[in-house]
Structures are given as structure tokens and as C-alpha cells.
Amino acid sequence: MEIKKYNVMISYDVNGKQDEVKEGLKKIGYRDNFVFENQTNTNYLPATTLVKWNTDVLSVKNEMLSVCSNLKVKLERFVATKFDVVSAIQGEPYKS
Numbered sequence: 001m002e003i004k005k006y007n008v009m010i011s012y013d014v015n016g017k018q019d020e021v022k023e024g025l026k027k028i029g030y031r032d033n034f035v036f037e038n039q040t041n042t043n044y045l046p047a048t049t050l051v052k053w054n055t056d057v058l059s060v061k062n063e064m065l066s067v068c069s070n071l072k073v074k075l076e077r078f079v080a081t082k083f084d085v086v087s088a089i090q091g092e093p094y095k096s
Helices: 018-027 057-071
Strands: 006-014 049-055 075-082
Touching: 006 018, 006 057, 018 049, 018 057, 049 057, 057 075
Parallel strands: none
Antiparallel strands: 006 049, 006 075
């Protein structure tokens, strides 16, 4: 059976190394911002919320567990959901 792919949003809490977790996820295709069709504005997500295109919720859960394991941090909370109907406040770019 083929797994259906779609856009997924995740939100999570870890017990440390938050920046390293986020960077590890971004290296494998996650984004902390998005621009939807018919929009020109970039929307910035909250600090521990990311999106990934063309994937599925089980894959992102396994990727999250792997990144946390590699960094030796505890994943305290996690949710993944299909990301397709959105209402957003644009926000400001993250400062480095």
C-alpha cells in the first residue's frame, strides 16, 4: 500500500538543544517559514513549529525521533498534522 504524501506541520518540545534540533530538522527539508499559492508574503512559524512538503505524518515522527536520538535530547511533546488550510499572522524573520 502506497503512503499518501502531503504537506505536514509539526510542533514539538524538547528538553534541551532546541536550536540544534531545529537546525537538524532544517537540514533534512523542514522549514520555519512558508509562502502559499497566490501569496507574496513569507509567513514565519513559532519557534518550535516547522513544515515539510510532500511527506507524511509517520515519516516526520520518525525523523523527529531520529534527530532527538542523535542529539541525545528527550522529545517531550510532539504533534504532526496535515498542513493545508491556514490562517496566519505573518510575523518577523528570526534573528540569528
